[in-house]
Amino acid sequence: MRNETDSRFFAAPRVLPARAPARPRLDPRHLPFMVTLGLFGVMFGAGSIAFDGFFSLQVFLNLFIDNAFLLISAVGMTFVIISGGIDLSVGSVTALTTMVLAHLVENRGWSPALVIPLVLLMGATIGLIHGVVIQYFSLQPFIVTLAGMFLARGLCYLISVDSIAISHPFFTDVSAIRYPLPFETSVSVNVVMALGVLLGAVYLAHFTRLGRTLYAIGGSEQSALLMGLPVARTKIFVYTFSGFCSALAGIAFTFYMLSGYGLHAQGMEMDAIAAVVVGGTLLTGGAGHVLGTLVGVLIYGTIQTLIMFEGSLSSWWTKIVIGLLLLVFCLLQKVLARAPARQGSTRAARQDSAQPHPVSSPIERTAQAGG
Amino acid sequence: MSAATKSPGASRASESLRALIRGRLFWPLITLALLLSFNLAFNAHFFSVTVRDGHLYGSLIDILNRAAPLMIVAMGLTLVIATHGIDISVGAVVAISGAVAATLIGGQLSPGGGAPEAAGHPMPLVILAALGVAMALGMWNGALISFFGMQPIIATLILLVAGRGVAQLITGGQIITIYHTPYFFIGNGFLAGLPFSLFIVSAVLLFLLVLTRRTALGLFIEAVGLNPVAARFAGVRARAITFWAYAFCGLCAGIAGLIISSNVKSADGNNAGLLFELDAILAVVLGGTSLNGGRFTLVGSVLGALIIQTLTTTIYSVGVPPEVTLVVKAAVVFLVSILQSDRVRDRITSMGKLGEAL
Numbered sequence: 001m002r003n004e005t006d007s008r009f010f011a012a013p014r015v016l017p018a019r020a021p022a023r024p025r026l027d028p029r030h031l032p033f034m035v036t037l038g039l040f041g042v043m044f045g046a047g048s049i050a051f052d053g054f055f056s057l058q059v060f061l062n063l064f065i066d067n068a069f070l071l072i073s074a075v076g077m078t079f080v081i082i083s084g085g086i087d088l089s090v091g092s093v094t095a096l097t098t099m100v101l102a103h104l105v106e107n108r109g110w111s112p113a114l115v116i117p118l119v120l121l122m123g124a125t126i127g128l129i130h131g132v133v134i135q136y137f138s139l140q141p142f143i144v145t146l147a148g149m150f151l152a153r154g155l156c157y158l159i160s161v162d163s164i165a166i167s168h169p170f171f172t173d174v175s176a177i178r179y180p181l182p183f184e185t186s187v188s189v190n191v192v193m194a195l196g197v198l199l200g201a202v203y204l205a206h207f208t209r210l211g212r213t214l215y216a217i218g219g220s221e222q223s224a225l226l227m228g229l230p231v232a233r234t235k236i237f238v239y240t241f242s243g244f245c246s247a248l249a250g251i252a253f254t255f256y257m258l259s260g261y262g263l264h265a266q267g268m269e270m271d272a273i274a275a276v277v278v279g280g281t282l283l284t285g286g287a288g289h290v291l292g293t294l295v296g297v298l299i300y301g302t303i304q305t306l307i308m309f310e311g312s313l314s315s316w317w318t319k320i321v322i323g324l325l326l327l328v329f330c331l332l333q334k335v336l337a338r339a340p341a342r343q344g345s346t347r348a349a350r351q352d353s354a355q356p357h358p359v360s361s362p363i364e365r366t367a368q369a370g371g
Numbered sequence: 372m373s374a375a376t377k378s379p380g381a382s383r384a385s386e387s388l389r390a391l392i393r394g395r396l397f398w399p400l401i402t403l404a405l406l407l408s409f410n411l412a413f414n415a416h417f418f419s420v421t422v423r424d425g426h427l428y429g430s431l432i433d434i435l436n437r438a439a440p441l442m443i444v445a446m447g448l449t450l451v452i453a454t455h456g457i458d459i460s461v462g463a464v465v466a467i468s469g470a471v472a473a474t475l476i477g478g479q480l481s482p483g484g485g486a487p488e489a490a491g492h493p494m495p496l497v498i499l500a501a502l503g504v505a506m507a508l509g510m511w512n513g514a515l516i517s518f519f520g521m522q523p524i525i526a527t528l529i530l531l532v533a534g535r536g537v538a539q540l541i542t543g544g545q546i547i548t549i550y551h552t553p554y555f556f557i558g559n560g561f562l563a564g565l566p567f568s569l570f571i572v573s574a575v576l577l578f579l580l581v582l583t584r585r586t587a588l589g590l591f592i593e594a595v596g597l598n599p600v601a602a603r604f605a606g607v608r609a610r611a612i613t614f615w616a617y618a619f620c621g622l623c624a625g626i627a628g629l630i631i632s633s634n635v636k637s638a639d640g641n642n643a644g645l646l647f648e649l650d651a652i653l654a655v656v657l658g659g660t661s662l663n664g665g666r667f668t669l670v671g672s673v674l675g676a677l678i679i680q681t682l683t684t685t686i687y688s689v690g691v692p693p694e695v696t697l698v699v700k701a702a703v704v705f706l707v708s709i710l711q712s713d714r715v716r717d718r719i720t721s722m723g724k725l726g727e728a729l
Contacts, residue, residue: 086524133705137712140662142457142524146649147704154697161694270532283525316539316640323533330525
């Protein structure tokens with residue numbers, strides 16, 4: 001037994017230099033992120049060559065302006081997915097936020113200064129409830145957030161089945177603000193908001209104790225528990241944060257669309273999940289980078305921009321291309337997860353033990369581990 | 372109590388029977404009965420079934436007819452969930468199947484009004500094509516999951532995202548109206564006084580019941596769901612079973628797509644079967660099949676689908692705005708999944724033991 005383990009430990013350094021000579025050590029788990037970054041470069045480059053006017057700073061910035069709300073909710077989703085869970089409610093919580101904002105501001109005449117903190121609190125509370133139910137009843141995150149998704153959409157329609165246009169001066173003013181940048185370009189308030197969330201999330205995930213706990217839970221919840229990490233607290237925080245992000249995305253969406261509607265952000269949860277996965281975060285949890293999500297969202301935006309520039313292609317191609325990209329990245333992650341196993345590194349051993357059998361989803365596994 | 376006074380053999384039989392009912396179909400049946408009696412309280416004619424033109428009409432028939440697509444999809448999904456998987460792409464497959472059928476059947480409105488009999492392609496061919504495409508999509512899911520080892524939720528997420536795009540691609544992004552009259556029979560026709568769709572449901576149910584309860588296949592599926600590694604060591608072809616479960620689930624979604632497109636006489640790539648996967652999962656869970664895989668009940672899933680449809684009909688008939696349906700469904704999902712959780716189960720059993728001790 002012991003000899004076997006030892007040979008496994010020593011096999012890696014003997015084999016690795018031969019395979020990857022003079023290359024800086026690259027964690028195979030960071031490879032998806034590199035691939036994503038490369039893919040974004042290739043796609044944007046291809047667009048620049050194919051279309052006049054594509055290669056400009058403003059087109060690049062528009063990726064941020066048009067997808068700020070997606071970025072905000074995808075950041076929240078990244079945390080959830082790193083922890084090994086999933087949140088299907090983000091799209092409907094975003095829609096609910098636009099609805100509550102529009103209703104309270106337009107129909108009730110409340111002040112935005114009061115309504116905005118209120119909706120943020122509402123989003124966080126919905127997330128908190130998800131987290132508490134998932135943690136304390138050890139239910140599968142996917143079924144709990146599914147219920148949350150139904151609930152939030154339903155509440156939208158309870159407020160109104162029609163779209164509520166927003167004409168409050170605060171919202172029209174804020175949505176008109178453009179922060180000027182060099183070369184006669186500009187960005188909107190949403191972009192500043194989204195980048196703020198992103199930076200905060202990067203700090204939280206990669207430079208704090210909470211972030212390390214998060215990765216530990218995603219890697220193996222049981223191990224995290226045995227290590228004495230605050231698993232329950234962190235998991236609940238993750239869903240609360242995702243709910244908060246969804247609400248913030250809803251505010252950004254309101255600035256973008258200037259209306260509240262129950263059909264807003266339909267299917268955004270899938271876009272967010274796709275962005276996170278394409279960004280290189282493992283859906284099994286435990287690996288990934290928040291910045292990857294940014295690149296994932298940018299790729300999503302680039303696909304849309306390419307289709308728009310092409311002109312003859314219809315919007316549904318976005319869905320098909322995103323689906324294909326999802327497929328490619330999932331297969332890539334599968335291959336990468338297997339490759340180190342042949343080299344016999346300890347990391348691979350951990351990866352294998354994290355996947356007890358092929359047909360078990362991470363969500364279900366988490367549910368079992370938590371039980 | 373009464374069981375104790377009987378002979379030991381009979382008591383064991385009745386106990387096992389009771390355990391079976393308690394564990395699986397008891398709660399779905401109670402829920403359905405409660406919902407139906409609630410309806411009766413509001414509408415005295417709820418249970419009345421009238422005969423018009425040799426067809427049966429009534430609220431119950433209506434519920435059965437409307438629940439048909441959901442019942443079929445729920446059955447397919449039950450097998451998938453029994454193998455410890457999930458298929459969230461059924462809504463997209465429903466849309467694709469409808470889109471394929473509507474595009475192939477074609478048919479045009481004649482200038483004199485009314486629908487001509489002529490179809491773009493013969494109807495059996497169209498049905499086979501739609502079902503074939505649906506099953507191929509199911510096989511695609513199955514291949515990704517059983518042969519590439521992808522997690523079910525992600526593999527089917529890919530089809531969920533791309534599938535609607537494909538459906539829109541087939542219909543050209545438009546809602547395609549179907550004018551071919553014989554096609555309407557699938558979703559609107561009556562056979563022997565009953566809606567034709569019910570015969571499809573019965574056929575699927577019967578087929579599955581025979582397959583899973585009269586052969587060892589049901590046992591194999593449960594074995595795979597409980598522990599695929601152990602199942603493989605025991606000689607069960609776990610991969611093949613998983614693969615065919617998804618293929619069959621796709622086929623079921625295809626049948627549902629045919630019924631829905633025939634019922635509404637059109638195919639809408641964007642909205643057909645929207646959120647259908649959620650209703651189907653809810654139906655399976657309501658029916659008493661655990662999402663953790665293993666033991667499953669097809670009849671339970673059918674009951675689950677009926678509960679959802681009855682709930683929807685109830686909300687309409689009581690006069691509550693239909694928007695509430697989603698909120699009620701959410702509450703039901705929360706409640707059912709919390710009741711299914713181990714924590715609550717343990718507490719209930721411990722309370723039961725306490726009661727026995729007293």
